Amino acid sequence: MFILPRREYCDKCGRSYSKKANLDRHKKYECEVDRNFSCPGCPYKAKRKEHLKRHMIFIHNVILKPNDNNSQDLILPNP
Numbered sequence: 001m002f003i004l005p006r007r008e009y010c011d012k013c014g015r016s017y018s019k020k021a022n023l024d025r026h027k028k029y030e031c032e033v034d035r036n037f038s039c040p041g042c043p044y045k046a047k048r049k050e051h052l053k054r055h056m057i058f059i060h061n062v063i064l065k066p067n068d069n070n071s072q073d074l075i076l077p078n079p
């Protein structure tokens with residue numbers, strides 16, 4: 001008898017993972033950290049990093065470094 005492996009679903013974003021460990025890692029490092037990005041230059045808050053990136057580029061003319069997860073390292077241009 002063949003049993004399909006049970007997939008684990010993230011209750012927040014619906015992503016599925018074949019291993020519980022991967023889901024846990026996703027929840028800890030991807031899903032929950034992927035919200036509430038606040039702009040260091042104004043009161044804007046984004047749910048997704050992509051939105052904050054876009055905001056930074058269009059509003060503040062700042063491009064986030066690709067591997068930078070830490071918004072505190074942003075370099076704002078001189079006025």
Ligand SMILES: [Zn+2]
Nearest residue numbers: 010012013031
């Ligand atoms: Zn998720």
Ligand SMILES: [Zn+2]
Nearest residue numbers: 039041042044
């Ligand atoms: Zn801003």
